[in-house]
Amino acid sequence: MSAVHPIRTVAKLVPAQEAISAVRRGSRVMIGGFGLVGTPLTLIEALLGSDEARELTTISNNVGEPGRGLGRVLLDGRISHAIGSFFTSNPDVIDRRERGLLDVTVVPQGTLAEAIRAAGAGLGGFYTRTGAGTLFAQGREERIIDGQRYLFQEAIHADVALIRAHRADDLGNLVYRLSARNFNPDMATAATMTIAEVDEVVPVGELSPEEIVTPHLFVNRIVLAEPPRV
Amino acid sequence: MSDRSVAHVIAGRVAARLAAGEIVNLGIGMPTLVADHLGPDQQVFLQSENGILGVGPTPAPGAEEPLLINAGKQPVTVRPGASFCSSSQSFGLIRGGRIDVAVLGALQVDGRGLLANWALPGRPVLGVGGAMDLLVGARRVIVATEHLTKKGEAKIVEECTFPLTGDRAVDVIVTERVTFEVRNGGLVLTELANDVDVGWVRSHTGARFDEDLVSVAASLGSA
Numbered sequence: 001m002s003a004v005h006p007i008r009t010v011a012k013l014v015p016a017q018e019a020i021s022a023v024r025r026g027s028r029v030m031i032g033g034f035g036l037v038g039t040p041l042t043l044i045e046a047l048l049g050s051d052e053a054r055e056l057t058t059i060s061n062n063v064g065e066p067g068r069g070l071g072r073v074l075l076d077g078r079i080s081h082a083i084g085s086f087f088t089s090n091p092d093v094i095d096r097r098e099r100g101l102l103d104v105t106v107v108p109q110g111t112l113a114e115a116i117r118a119a120g121a122g123l124g125g126f127y128t129r130t131g132a133g134t135l136f137a138q139g140r141e142e143r144i145i146d147g148q149r150y151l152f153q154e155a156i157h158a159d160v161a162l163i164r165a166h167r168a169d170d171l172g173n174l175v176y177r178l179s180a181r182n183f184n185p186d187m188a189t190a191a192t193m194t195i196a197e198v199d200e201v202v203p204v205g206e207l208s209p210e211e212i213v214t215p216h217l218f219v220n221r222i223v224l225a226e227p228p229r230v
Numbered sequence: 231m232s233d234r235s236v237a238h239v240i241a242g243r244v245a246a247r248l249a250a251g252e253i254v255n256l257g258i259g260m261p262t263l264v265a266d267h268l269g270p271d272q273q274v275f276l277q278s279e280n281g282i283l284g285v286g287p288t289p290a291p292g293a294e295e296p297l298l299i300n301a302g303k304q305p306v307t308v309r310p311g312a313s314f315c316s317s318s319q320s321f322g323l324i325r326g327g328r329i330d331v332a333v334l335g336a337l338q339v340d341g342r343g344l345l346a347n348w349a350l351p352g353r354p355v356l357g358v359g360g361a362m363d364l365l366v367g368a369r370r371v372i373v374a375t376e377h378l379t380k381k382g383e384a385k386i387v388e389e390c391t392f393p394l395t396g397d398r399a400v401d402v403i404v405t406e407r408v409t410f411e412v413r414n415g416g417l418v419l420t421e422l423a424n425d426v427d428v429g430w431v432r433s434h435t436g437a438r439f440d441e442d443l444v445s446v447a448a449s450l451g452s453a
Binding site: 088089111128129131134179213 | 280
């Protein structure tokens with residue numbers, strides 16, 4: 001393993017502000033994370049400084065926490081439609097919805113994750129048992145498969161995915177840390193443009209091919225994480 | 231008795247129903263406490279919907295790892311042999327029947343074993359999380375719930391009036407007073423705390439049930 005091959009690296013590493021310029025008015029944006037774990041906080045900070053990033057449709061499990069993470073983008077009035085699985089813990093979502101400032105689409109968490117995966121895998125959608133016979137089934141196509149009720153769910157695609165990984169190499173291969181993986185590898189595959197926030201960028205060859213979770217072809221831009229501002 | 235000690239009585243009784251080697255998912259809220267009641271020899275593998283198989287005990291204060299949380303977003307540890315996966319893979323194994331037991335909380339559960347645990351009638355729907363996936367996917371579902379609401383109303387009702395979590399019946403309902411098993415579409419009382427009689431259960435349960443008492447649990451006072 002001592003041979004170093006002269007692989008030409010692609011200059012994907014850019015400042016956060018430059019990377020975030022991919023988010024335009026009305027963009028559909030995926031944001032990784034479960035609560036705040038695995039959330040790209042530096043990219044969210046950059047989003048707050050963007051003139052263009054408004055009227056967004058966000059796809060994320062939660063909308064951050066109240067006033068933290070994506071919750072700040074919500075309070076800044078930049079989100080007009082939030083798609084996710086669990087907003088119950090964020091009173092700001094409830095408040096903005098009641099004031100008519102926010103559309104909310106709740107999707108069971110497994111259905112959300114699979115819809116994102118499906119978009120990345122070139123599928124139009126899938127049938128799931130989840131939600132059959134519930135309020136969630138209203139207005140949805142239902143199909144009996146092997147005697148069981150299934151609901152159709154369309155794939156969920158985005159213009160831009162903002163994801164959080166632990167390390168990238170110069171090509172954009174990604175590895176994740178602990179439970180900060182969650183939605184990030186799925187979202188990396190499901191957007192036209194994927195921007196990965198990482199703690200460290202290492203030379204090509206330093207990540208073992210066996211440990212790489214997201215291959216570089218899914219990653220368009222890399223941004224270094226800044227220490228959280230208190 | 232405090233709410234917390236009631237929750238621990240329920241969690242302890244649920245833990246006693248788990249067998250070594252089982253893959254177990256604990257829902258948020260009270261079910262999470264089950265982890266504290268697993269004996270040292272009772273090796274179950276705890277799965278967390280955010281992509282962990284092999285969740286360990288709660289870390290000591292100051293030893294929390296910020297990037298290691300459970301479904302309730304509380305800090306956890308992992309055991310040797312643990313693994314992490316993506317959300318789609320996590321729910322793939324949940325829906326795919328790889329979870330032996332899911333322990334879920336309840337707003338209501340009814341005489342047919344149907345569960346309502348994610349929304350209140352007439353209120354906007356703001357979150358479901360993984361509850362619907364766990365209900366349809368797990369091989370066995372145990373509901374862990376207080377017997378009564380804080381207002382003293384029965385949580386076990388004839389038919390749920392709150393929105394259902396799914397069309398699949400749960401298998402077992404454990405409260406601080408009783409255990410019901412769901413058999414042939416109805417409830418069967420199988421366990422009773424030793425300071426409660428069947429008359430109390432009948433007057434504090436909204437659904438009809440049969441009796442097949444096989445065990446007497448420790449009284450609440452001893453918890």
